[in-house]
Amino acid sequence: MFSEKDFIASNYTISTTEGSFEWSAPSNIALVKYWGKIGSQLPANPSISFTLNNCKTITKLAFSKKQNDGDFSFDLLFEGKPKEDFKPKIQKFFERIFEFCPYLKDFHFTIDTQNTFPHSSGIASSASGMAAMAMNVMSLERLLNPEIKEEYFYQKASLLARLGSGSACRSVKGEVVVWGEHKEITESSNLFGVEFSSIHDNFKNYQDTILLVDKGEKQVSSTVGHDLMHNHPFAERRFEQAHENLSKMKFILETGNTEEFIKIVESEALTLHAMMMTSMPYFILMKPNTLEIINKIWKFRNETQIPVCFTLDAGANVHVLYPKDTKEKVLQFIKDELVGYCQNGQYICDEIGHGAMSI
Structure with missing residues (x-):
């Protein structure tokens, strides 16, 4: 190496x-x-x-x-x-x-x-x-x-x-x-x-529909957010947790367990934002509509048993992750129940890609 x-x-x-x-x-x-x-x-x-x-x-x-x-x-x-x-x-x-x-x-x-x-x-x-x-x-x-x-x-x-x-x-x-x-x-x-x-076949061609909740500039940049981990009271335990979750995610991606995938992915998203809310100074990048969408996804998943979940980056937007064979039903759910929480009704449909390409 x-x-x-x-x-x-x-x-x-x-x-x-x-x-x-x-x-x-x-x-x-x-x-x-x-x-x-x-x-x-x-x-x-x-x-x-x-x-x-x-x-x-x-x-x-x-x-x-x-x-x-x-x-x-x-x-x-x-x-x-x-x-x-x-x-x-x-x-x-x-x-x-x-x-x-x-x-x-x-x-x-x-x-x-x-x-x-x-x-x-x-x-x-x-x-x-x-x-x-x-x-x-x-x-x-x-x-x-x-x-x-x-x-x-x-x-x-x-x-x-x-x-x-x-x-x-x-x-x-x-x-x-x-x-x-x-x-x-x-x-x-x-x-x-x-x-x-x-990567197990269950995760091949996985879909990511990005719900654009807030298109404004974040009040705290990611650079500042990263720096606030230096004196964070929960930093060391968080770093240990990431190692543990990566071990679990390795096994999940190899074996195709979508149920466990959902648990780790959503927990990681919420943990990321918990670190922001418990830093000093503290800050919140989620918006009310972010939480509305999360609750809607939980309700839909519980009622339909479709393995759809969310993740977040360091912002308010929601990434909706789901297998390709559920695409039609999930997109209909997004159009029916989630688009109203997006700024100007905007969302972007994406999927797993392969990386950089020469043009």
Whole structure:
């Protein structure tokens, strides 16, 4: 397994003057949540996520050789138009990954990015956006050093994505991805996400309908929320719980037990928000309609025995998870009973995907 030092580029010998790459990378939704950071964008506990398919970022990276090294040089376009307020994020990303990608100061970049989901829809685009950026950077590195092997390419891309946004490392490759060291997951690492491949047929083509409860900006950012775990009274027990739940989730995904899947997924979602409500300062990201939807899902599941459940990210939106063979009934339930709790009646239908793709 690669160490951090192995990812410092040093053997690039091919000279290139200009070119471009284009990648799409999806968002993901954690089943066992990561909440709390240590060191340089490292997770305080391991997590596991479903990779999504439709909610993705598409980013084109054009590059041209500069005459002098100087500093980072780039233009940023969002949906074809200059987007100055995105530039500080890219600047910070380049600064964080420069140790591993020293060739970045040799080029001027034009970054043109867009999302397949509505901007400011309340869906976190940092995971998909940073994963797409990382794939483009690694494509440039592979151009400069064609000797790069496939495994190295994807693991370093995941490491770079992590330095842009922690959960982005889970959007690079695989249907189900584990990030963070765990004793039962072979080659699991804090540095990058690893593909979890032992998935029972019950979880193949799993569906995720995202109910857009609140599209506004969160009053507390995820970065601040992660930092509040440092002195959290329940942090250590939470980190232990995440390890325990990941062990359970590994067995569940391998054996196809949807009943136990529901228990862990919903408990993890509520635990994530419990950590927010018990930090100091405390905060609540759920909205009244979030709770209404959760209660409706519980009632529907109890009455129909359809294995539908919810999970939440660090926000108010609700991810409704269910097997593909129940799609027709669940979507009818969503239209009949849940759409009224969504902002402007908006929701997005998604499903498990495979990770980043070159365009």
